[in-house]
Amino acid sequence: xxLFRNKPWFLLLPALLFLILPSYGLAxxxxxxxxxxxxxxxxxxxxxxxxxxxxxxxxFSVRTALIASVLSLAAGVLLTRTFSGYLEKNIPRLSVxxxxxxxxxxxxxxxxxxxxxxxxxSQLLVSLGWIESSNEFPIWTRDSNGIGIILTYxxxxxxxxxxxxxxxxxxxxxxYYDLVETLGGSRWDQFKTVEWPRILPxxxxxxxxxxxxxxxxxxxxxxxxxxxxxxxxxLSYQWxxxxxxxxxxxxxxxxxxxxxxxxxxxxxxxxxxNRKRMRAMRGRL
Amino acid sequence: xxxQVERLSKKxxxxxxxxxxxxxxxxxxxxxxxxxxxxxxxxxxxxLAGLEIPDQGTILLEEKDVTRLSARxxxxxxxxxxxxxFPHMTVAENIAYGAHMxxxxxxxxxxxxxxxxxxxxxxxxxPAELSGGQQQRAALARALANExxxxxxxxxxxxxDPNLRQDMRYWVRDLLDKRGITSIFVTHxxxxxxxxxxxxxxxxxxxxxxxxxxxxxxxxxxxxxxVEFFDHHLLLNDQQYVHIQDIQFSEPSGPCITYEAELLxxxxxxSEKVAHLYVKEFDEKITLPTPDDDLSKxxxxxxxxxxxxxxxxxxxxxxxx
Numbered sequence: 001x002x003l004f005r006n007k008p009w010f011l012l013l014p015a016l017l018f019l020i021l022p023s024y025g026l027a028x029x030x031x032x033x034x035x036x037x038x039x040x041x042x043x044x045x046x047x048x049x050x051x052x053x054x055x056x057x058x059x060f061s062v063r064t065a066l067i068a069s070v071l072s073l074a075a076g077v078l079l080t081r082t083f084s085g086y087l088e089k090n091i092p093r094l095s096v097x098x099x100x101x102x103x104x105x106x107x108x109x110x111x112x113x114x115x116x117x118x119x120x121x122s123q124l125l126v127s128l129g130w131i132e133s134s135n136e137f138p139i140w141t142r143d144s145n146g147i148g149i150i151l152t153y154x155x156x157x158x159x160x161x162x163x164x165x166x167x168x169x170x171x172x173x174x175x176y177y178d179l180v181e182t183l184g185g186s187r188w189d190q191f192k193t194v195e196w197p198r199i200l201p202x203x204x205x206x207x208x209x210x211x212x213x214x215x216x217x218x219x220x221x222x223x224x225x226x227x228x229x230x231x232x233x234x235l236s237y238q239w240x241x242x243x244x245x246x247x248x249x250x251x252x253x254x255x256x257x258x259x260x261x262x263x264x265x266x267x268x269x270x271x272x273x274n275r276k277r278m279r280a281m282r283g284r285l
Numbered sequence: 286x287x288x289q290v291e292r293l294s295k296k297x298x299x300x301x302x303x304x305x306x307x308x309x310x311x312x313x314x315x316x317x318x319x320x321x322x323x324x325x326x327x328x329x330x331x332x333l334a335g336l337e338i339p340d341q342g343t344i345l346l347e348e349k350d351v352t353r354l355s356a357r358x359x360x361x362x363x364x365x366x367x368x369x370x371f372p373h374m375t376v377a378e379n380i381a382y383g384a385h386m387x388x389x390x391x392x393x394x395x396x397x398x399x400x401x402x403x404x405x406x407x408x409x410x411x412p413a414e415l416s417g418g419q420q421q422r423a424a425l426a427r428a429l430a431n432e433x434x435x436x437x438x439x440x441x442x443x444x445x446d447p448n449l450r451q452d453m454r455y456w457v458r459d460l461l462d463k464r465g466i467t468s469i470f471v472t473h474x475x476x477x478x479x480x481x482x483x484x485x486x487x488x489x490x491x492x493x494x495x496x497x498x499x500x501x502x503x504x505x506x507x508x509x510x511x512v513e514f515f516d517h518h519l520l521l522n523d524q525q526y527v528h529i530q531d532i533q534f535s536e537p538s539g540p541c542i543t544y545e546a547e548l549l550x551x552x553x554x555x556s557e558k559v560a561h562l563y564v565k566e567f568d569e570k571i572t573l574p575t576p577d578d579d580l581s582k583x584x585x586x587x588x589x590x591x592x593x594x595x596x597x598x599x600x601x602x603x604x605x606x
Contacts (some may be wrong), residue, residue: 175367175369178356180386181335181336181355182335182357183357183382183383183386184358184360184387184431185357186357194371197371197372197373276411277373278373280411280413281372283372285411285413
C-alpha cells in the first residue's frame with residue numbers, strides 16, 4: 001500500500017492496461033486515415049468532407065444522438081426527482097434498472113415487435129378498429145427520421161440516467177428545499193438552486209457517455225435505420241467491408257473525426273466542471 | 286411585528302407534539318424555547334415558519350391569521366441548525382439570494398449585511414473556504430437579507446465548538462437588538478436559552494411548562510419538571526423544592542431536614558470548587574458549591590425548614606398568558 005501512496009501512477013496501471021486495445025485501435029485508425037500511396041496525406045479527409053453521403057450521415061447521426069441523449073436525460077431527471085423516495089426501496093429500484101441487463105440489440109428487436117407497421121401495437125389498433133389496416137400505422141422503425149433508433153436508446157438509457165442521478169438526489173438534504181421555501185422561493189427556485197447545481201456535473205458526464213455511445217454504436221441503427229441517411233457507424237462499416245479497398249481509409253477518417261469530436265466535447269466538459277465554482281459545489285477547492 | 290399563537294396542536298400518529306400551545310410575543314422581543322431533545326421544539330418552529338400545518342389553533346402576525354399561509358408567503362425567516370449555504374455560490378451571492386427572493390434591492394443590502402456579519406473580506410469566497418462560525422454568520426445574513434418580519438433560529442450554534450458558540454451568542458443577540466427583530470430561538474441548552482431570550486418558554490409534552498423571564502423561572506419555578514430541567518433547585522417531592530444555595534454542608538442553628546449524600550467528584554466552576562453529589566433519598570445527582578476544605582466520601586446535607594418552597598400554581602402555564 002505504501003508503494004501506491006508514494007507512486008500514485010501505479011494506481012493507473014489497470015486503466016492503462018485496459019486502454020491498450022482501444023488505444024491501438026485509435027492509433028491504427030488515425031494512421032490509416034492519413035496514409036496515402038506516397039506517405040502521409042490529408043486527401044481522405046478532403047474526400048470525406050466533400051462527400052454528400054457522409055455529410056448527410058453525420059448530421060443525421062448527431063441529430064439522432066442528440067435527441068436520444070437529451071430526451072433520455074430529461075425523462076431520467078423527471079423520473080428520478082418524482083420517484084426518488086420510492087426508489088429507496090429495493091424492488092422499485094431493481095425494476096427500473098432491469099432494462100439495463102438486456103443488450104441494446106434485444107431492445108431493438110422489441111421495438112420492431114411493438115412498433116413496426118405489422119407490430120403488436122399496429123395489430124392492436126386494427127383489432128380495436130381505430131385504424132383500418134396496418135398500413136395506416138405510422139412508420140417508426142426503419143424510418144428516415146430515426147424514430148425507432150431514438151426510442152430504443154431512450155428506453156435503454158433512461159435506467160442508466162436514473163442509476164447515475166439517484167445517489168445525487170438521495171444525498172440532497174431536505175432542509176435545502178425548506179430553506180428556499182422560507183426565503184420565498186417557488187418550486188422552480190428549489191429545482192434551479194438546490195437540484196440543478198448538484199445534478200449538472202452528473203448530467204454532463206452522462207450526456208457525454210450516452211451521446212458518444214448513440215453516435216457511434218452500430219447494432220441498433222443497423223437493425224432499425226434506413227439505407228439513407230444512415231448513421232455514421234453504419235456508413236463506416238459499409239465503407240470498411242465494401243469490396244473497394246479505396247473506401248477503407250474513408251471509414252477510418254470518419255471514425256477518427258467522430259472520435260475527435262467526442263474528445264473535444266469531453267475536454268470542454270472537463271474544463272467546465274473544473275472551474276472553481278463547480279469544484280466548490282463538490283467541496284474540492 | 287407581534288406574533289400571537291393560540292391553542293396550537295399537532296399530532297404525528299400517536300405522538301401529541303403540540304398540545305394547545307399559546308403565547309404572544311411583542312414587536313422586537315426575543316424569546317427562547319428550551320426543552321429536552323426530541324420534545325418537538327423544531328416541529329413548533331416549522332409550524333411557525335409555515336413548513337408544517339397544525340391540526341388546530343391559529344398563528345396571528347399583527348392580528349393577521351397566517352395559519353394556512355405557505356412558508357413562501359409568510360415572510361418568517363428561519364435559520365437552520367446547519368448553515369445550508371448554497372455551495373456553488375459565494376458568500377455575497379448567498380446573501381444576495383436571500384434579498385433577491387423577496388424582491389428586495391440586492392447591492393446595498395448585501396454590502397450592509399456583509400459588514401454587519403464581519404464577512405466583507407470573505408464576500409468572494411465559497412462556503413467550502415469558510416470556518417463553521419463564518420458559515421453560520423453568512424446563513425444569518427442571508428436570512429436577514431430576506432427582511433423577515435419574524436426570525437426563527439433553530440439551534441443555529443449546535444454544530445460550533447464551545448468557544449465559538451459563546452462568541453456567536455453575544456454577537457447574534459447584539460445584532461438582533463440593533464435591528465429590532467422579533468425572534469424565537471430554539472435550543473436544548475439552558476444557558477443559551479437564558480442568553481438569547483428576554484423570555485424563556487420551557488417546552489415539554491407539547492406545551493410550555495413555564496413561560497417567563499430567566500429570573501422568574503429561578504425565583505419561582507412552576508412545577509417539578511422546571512425544577513428538574515434547570516439546575517437551580519433540588520426537588521424534594523411533587524409539592525416542594527429548595528434553592529440549591531440554601532443547601533448547607535454544616536448543621537444550621539434552626540430546624541432543618543437532613544439528607545445523606547455520596548461525594549462523586551469535585552470540580553471547579555468559575556474558580557469556585559463544586560461538589561458533584563448523589564442524594565440517595567431522591568436517586569438524583571446534584572452539583573453544589575462547596576467550601577475549599579476536603580469533603581469525606583459520605584456527607585450530610587442540611588436544608589433549613591424555612592428554606593423549603595412550595596409550588597404556587599396548578600403547574601400549568603398556558604392559561605395564564
